[in-house]
Amino acid sequence: MKKLKDQLFEKTRFVKPYGDSFNDGIVQLSFTLPATDKYVAIESAKVLVSKMGIKDVKIATVEEPIENFYFFVVYGSVIHEVDLEQVKPIIPEYEKMSKEEVERYAKEHGIEKIVIVGATIGTDSHTVGLDSILNVKGFKGEKGLEAYKCFKVYNLGPQVMPSLLVEKIKELKAEVILVSQTITQRNMHLKNLTELVDLLEAEGLRDDVILICGGSRIDHKVAKELGYDAGFGPGTTPSDVASFIIQNYVKRKKEV
Template sequence: MASTSSTNDRGPIRPYGDTTGDGMVQLSFTLPIEHSKVAEGAAVQLANKMGMDPALVVHAKAMGEGFTFFVVYGRVNHLVDPSTVEVVERDYPLLTPKEANSAIKRALRRRLVVVGGCIGTDAHTVGIDAILNIKGFAGEKGLEYYRELKVVNLGAQVSVPQLVERAREEKADAVLVSQVVTQRDAHLLNTREMSAAFRESYPEDKRPLLVVGGPRFDETMAADLGVDRVFTRGTTPGEVASYLVHRLVTDRKKAA
């Protein structure tokens, strides 16, 4: 759920570079042009058009034939107001594996089934493996470590029909999808295709919980993408497990 951040009530602020409020920022980008003085001038021109004035090229390096990578340092006059920033706050408690297992066993009297994978042409399993595999991530064991969870990891390049079929076979309570490839918004297109397929294949009250994650997602886009939750970079297995218990155990118990 999106909410307004209250972490800073000081009002509008400027970036910090050398001294407080000086508005200095560092920006990196690549231009499709051979490295030269003209190329550096083009980089400064771009920075100026983006509101950096003055702007100074502090690093420029050829990146193969016909491309140059730049780092530009300069001042901006723009202000940001933290009090108006909308973020998705965690609205459920973090549980230990023992607490999650106990809640599932007590409420469901069976194992909670999770099916996960990378859909479309995405072959980057590092994200889904970090959440599902027992080795886990950031010092936390993955969902395979939870004895009351049955985890089915389908791996990479899973088609949407295959995902739906396997979710039905396993009687999945939740479907976890990781998307790392973002060229031409492939992660958004794949997610919308996936959510539409599940809605066509299941009655609304029988549909598995749909969770998607990846470094380029916006947490506030869950409703737009047709999923129940979006997780972004840095998410740990414990956060995902706690969310599943919150939605599939705690919330259902309250509704009953």
């Protein structure tokens, strides 16, 4: 018997968001609109959402958290669809392994401890993302990298300036660098990430390390453009990062 998944995708490769039924296009979005009158704000929100290609607009919530700024939660049905066969995601190259598989792979390749340094850089104090990858307690039922036998992890925490991070990389003889960036205001995250790459290059260290960044607005494409080996965004689990590290580490060793 065919699985439900196969039955659904046999029907169409063109999909819309799923709300109550397949391809009904239902989405929810929230935003804040400046306006001097509540009813003008509501009508304006509807016009704006229609312009986004959403029909049957329903205003679920309207609040005025501060004077002349209206916060909306809106539902509606997207008119657009996406062709799954045309979408080519740019993602880090690795085979997903479990913690045990990573440790076994390391052992088979004679790797004892890979030194990993992690930090949230610049003025950014969002550490939950990085901690979920590094801390023993981990994320989504998986243990973090600190629990892996083949890794020695130094988590430097929040607000580490790129120059200080480079000093620590030298001091700890780090082989893998994990940086986290969440705040995107005025593209601060890009500036911080680029500064780190520039400093590593200036010190002649860039090619000696596996350099990975992550955060809610990061993806692999952006990371590669900035000079990183990989970028991981929302939904990443520790074993994704561990698999990428161990496979790339072994690959590099073979190339030397």
